[in-house]
Amino acid sequence: MAEAIIRGILAKGVAQKEDVTVGEPAEARRRHLTERYGVATMEENLRACQGAGLVLLAVKPQSLREIFQELQGRLKPSQSVLSIVAGARVKSLAQGLAHPNVIRAMPNTPAQIGAGVSVWTAASEVPKEAVQRARSILRALGEEVYVSDEKLIDMATALSASGPAYVFYFIESLIDAGVYLGMPRDMARTLAVETVLGSAHLVKASGSHPGQLRDKVTSPGGTTIEGLLQLEEGGFKAAVMKAVIAAYKKSLALGEG
Numbered sequence: 127m128a129e130a131i132i133r134g135i136l137a138k139g140v141a142q143k144e145d146v147t148v149g150e151p152a153e154a155r156r157r158h159l160t161e162r163y164g165v166a167t168m169e170e171n172l173r174a175c176q177g178a179g180l181v182l183l184a185v186k187p188q189s190l191r192e193i194f195q196e197l198q199g200r201l202k203p204s205q206s207v208l209s210i211v212a213g214a215r216v217k218s219l220a221q222g223l224a225h226p227n228v229i230r231a232m233p234n235t236p237a238q239i240g241a242g243v244s245v246w247t248a249a250s251e252v253p254k255e256a257v258q259r260a261r262s263i264l265r266a267l268g269e270e271v272y273v274s275d276e277k278l279i280d281m282a283t284a285l286s287a288s289g290p291a292y293v294f295y296f297i298e299s300l301i302d303a304g305v306y307l308g309m310p311r312d313m314a315r316t317l318a319v320e321t322v323l324g325s326a327h328l329v330k331a332s333g334s335h336p337g338q339l340r341d342k343v344t345s346p347g348g349t350t351i352e353g354l355l356q357l358e359e360g361g362f363k364a365a366v367m368k369a370v371i372a373a374y375k376k377s378l379a380l381g382e383g
């Protein structure tokens with residue numbers, strides 16, 4: 127995710143390579159980031175943060191304790207933190223860092239190609255310029271949705287951050303169905319991807335309820351209604367809803383523990 131953010135902000139001109147310094151423990155990753163993007167890299171996070179207006183935290187939740195040990199009480203009042211760490215609440219980040227200026231965002235993997243959606247919030251202590259800076263970084267990754275209620279970020283973790291996995295699974299299922307019927311795999315892939323992409327664009331562009339659009343493809347006594355009956359019998363909608371609800375519960379549990 128950190129690499130996707132670096133790529134996005136450099137490509138969109140939100141930052142220049144001279145503005146970015148990466149703290150990264152692995153030598154091979156440091157070399158890769160410098161060679162590919164021309165950004166400065168350092169082994170020590172505290173040194174990497176020096177001079178930064180905005181410190182981006184993009185580690186796995188289990189690495190947070192280590193980060194807190196390094197940075198606790200060492201950030202300047204003028205610095206703000208933008209965290210994308212799953213489950214880590216603004217309050218616990220502020221406590222762990224002993225620093226109140228915390229922005230929390232939840233992007234998703236299509237951010238890698240500028241087609242992501244990020245949901246984010248900021249502590250009231252964060253200066254306006256840092257809030258604007260965070261917004262422009264997230265815009266470089268795709269759409270951004272600001273929320274004042276942090277609970278919506280846990281919900282977004284389950285829906286938009288885990289969501290690409292569900293969509294990939296649906297695409298894979300369509301491809302396998304085509305292959306089962308005897309369609310060449312490449313062709314099934316093209317049809318499945320374009321169908322999902324086009325349908326999503328149509329929902330967005332029309333502003334119609336997805337059910338209304340579904341009705342338009344579903345002729346009485348036709349082929350689509352036969353397929354829809356199978357999805358209904360297979361509990362498709364309930365399975366998708368339960369997947370998001372289960373991911374939400376896990377997100378809450380991660381945040382608590």
Ligand SMILES: NC(=O)c1ccc[n+]([C@@H]2O[C@H](COP(=O)([O-])OP(=O)(O)OC[C@H]3O[C@@H](n4cnc5c(N)ncnc54)[C@H](OP(=O)(O)O)[C@@H]3O)[C@@H](O)[C@H]2O)c1
Nearest residue numbers: 127149150151152184185186187189210211212233234235
């Ligand atoms: N992937 C997603 O779709 C997504 C979406 C939203 C939010 N997030 C969140 O974003 C965070 C990063 O996820 P990811 O998928 O990008 O994970 P990742 O690929 O494992 O990236 C984590 C990076 O942090 C580095 N790191 C580990 N310990 C460190 C330390 N002490 N100091 C500095 N850097 C350290 C890792 O280096 P090494 O490889 O050397 O360990 C790695 O480069 C997670 O909290 C995740 O929940 C991910």
